[in-house]
Amino acid sequence: MMESAPFNSRRIVIWLGRLLLGGIFIYAGYSKVFLPNHFYWPLPMLKFSIAANLSNFGFQVDSYKLLSPSGVSFVAHSLPFAEILLGLLLLIGWRLPIWGAIVTLLLAGFVAAVTRAYLLHMNINCGCFAAPEPVSVKKILEDCFMLLLALLMTVFAFQETRRPHPWSAPEKSNA
Helix, strand or coil: CCCCCCCCCHHHHHHHHHHHHHHHHHHHHHHHHHHCCCCHCCCCHHHCHHHHHHHHHHHHHCCCCCCCCCHHHHHHHHHHHHHHHHHHHHHCHHHCCCCCCCCHHHHHHHHHHHHHHHHHHCCCCCCCCCCCCCHHHHHHHHHHHHHHHHHHHHHHHHHHCCCCCCCCCCCCCCC
C-alpha cells in the first residue's frame, strides 16, 4: 500500500498552476510579439512587423512612467521573449521551484505596477496582451489571482521536492 497518493491537493495546485500560468505566459509573450499591430492596420507591411509590435509594447511600458527610456526599451524587447520562455519552462516542469519563484516575483511586479497605475488614475492600457485593456480593478484582481496561484504553486513545488515521489520504489534497508 502506498504511503501517499499520487495526486494530493498540493500536486493538483502545482499542475493547475503549471498549465494555467504556463499557457497565460506563452500567450502573453506571443501576443506581444507576433499578433497583428492594430495601430498600423492600414499599412499591411507594418501590421505584422515584429519590430512595430515591440515598439507598440514599448509605448505601453512607457505609459506606466516607471522606467527610463533605455529601461523601457530593454523591457519592451526582452519581456515578451522571457514570458514565452518562462511559460514553456512551467509547462515542462523542469526545475519548477526555480522558475515558479521567478514567475511569482514577476507577477508581484505586475501587480504592483498595475495597482500603482490604477491608484494614480492613469488612463492607460495594461499591456498584458495584444488587445488593448484598460487598467481596472478587474485587471488587478486577475493579476492578484495569478500571483496567488504562482505563490501556492512555488511553495508546494518546494515542499514536493523534499519528499520522495509516491510512485518510486521504497528504499530497502541493509539491516
